[in-house]
Amino acid sequence: MSGSVYSRTSRVLVGTAFAAALSFSAGISGAAAESSSLIGSWSGGGSISFSSGSKERARCRAHFAKTGATSYRMSATCATPSAKVDQTAELTRTGANRYAGSFFNQQYNTGGSIRITVSGRSQSVRLSGEAGTAVFSLKKL
Numbered sequence: 001m002s003g004s005v006y007s008r009t010s011r012v013l014v015g016t017a018f019a020a021a022l023s024f025s026a027g028i029s030g031a032a033a034e035s036s037s038l039i040g041s042w043s044g045g046g047s048i049s050f051s052s053g054s055k056e057r058a059r060c061r062a063h064f065a066k067t068g069a070t071s072y073r074m075s076a077t078c079a080t081p082s083a084k085v086d087q088t089a090e091l092t093r094t095g096a097n098r099y100a101g102s103f104f105n106q107q108y109n110t111g112g113s114i115r116i117t118v119s120g121r122s123q124s125v126r127l128s129g130e131a132g133t134a135v136f137s138l139k140k141l
Helices: 002-036
Strands: 040-050 055-066 071-079 084-095 098-105 110-119 122-129 132-140
Touching: 055 132, 071 098, 084 110
Parallel strands: none
Antiparallel strands: 040 055, 040 132, 055 071, 071 084, 084 098, 098 110, 110 122, 122 132
């Protein structure tokens, strides 16, 4: 009988350890997948609506890096038929696959708010500031 008790106890301990290991590794892979969804290089296009009323198509390439537990930094270059500009942004994860923050364009000394929603290898970007608004659709490279 003592062999049976030992055997059952060891199965419970092994089963508990196995369940804990599975739960721990699932937590790690879930956190890694969540935090890496924005990280990396992205490219795509969209449109910019200037406060003057004019509108232009634009192509952009952006790079995102993690800077903290829920914070990210973006650097991007966008080109329209009339100009090529660089901008940076500081973002915070606000929900599952959602990010918000502020952007700044040093060339034109302008900035505003930025909101990003990531869906798989695609992201929707919305920028809004005193110079105008922009909407982009980017794909992960």
